[in-house]
Amino acid sequence: MPRHVAIIMDGNGRWAKERGYPRLMGHRAGAESVREVVRLAGEWGIEALTLYAFSTENWSRSAAEVRGLMTLLAHTLRREAKELNKNGVQLRTIGRAEALPAFVRKELKQTRDLLSNNRGVVLTLALNYGGRQEIVDAVQSALHAGEPVTEETISRHLQTAPLPDPDLMIRTSGEFRLSNFLLWQAAYTEIHVTSTNWPDFRREQFLSALLDYQRRERRFGRA
């Protein structure tokens, strides 16, 4: 089993469009996939799950969509907090959370606090996250601490620092791109791309991704 799985959740808009629904309906259905994947990760013994929920580029979407996504995030956290707690999930965020609307920051803090004594799956939400920006921030933070800039110090100053690098990265809806997600951490990560849109990514698709991972021979650059 991979210890750490990262997911680029893509295709919510296309899922909605195919059905003649507004885009936000796709995000809502996508939130159900998040729920299922977090629950399964716990059942299957995956230690960490990192989800790309909002990139630094996503601010350029319409104001209504950005607002809708933020509201959905806050509502989902509130609705799921109890269940997450029951399942021992821990919550972290990466990205510049200070730029998120106050109502989202408040909900994140409340949920994080509620889950703070848990020891189960570490769920990390990447919010207002950009991989290049994270590396720049890590280098600056190392310099500020008077440390030399090395691979070890950069890794230690990244926001993902307590977590192992992802073993598996899943991208839905068929695009073969990293889209500025976990650029440093993904150096040796196995990548699984599926044509399934995120709202249709449930148990069966998660299992296929894990089976695909198990077939890979991981060499970490060695012969």
Ligand code: FPP
């Ligand atoms: C990509 O689909 C998806 C997003 C930008 C947002 C992901 C957000 C959620 C799944 C909502 C809830 C999140 C949590 C953590 C509860 P897209 O809009 O880029 O789809 P498209 O490429 O088909 O247009």
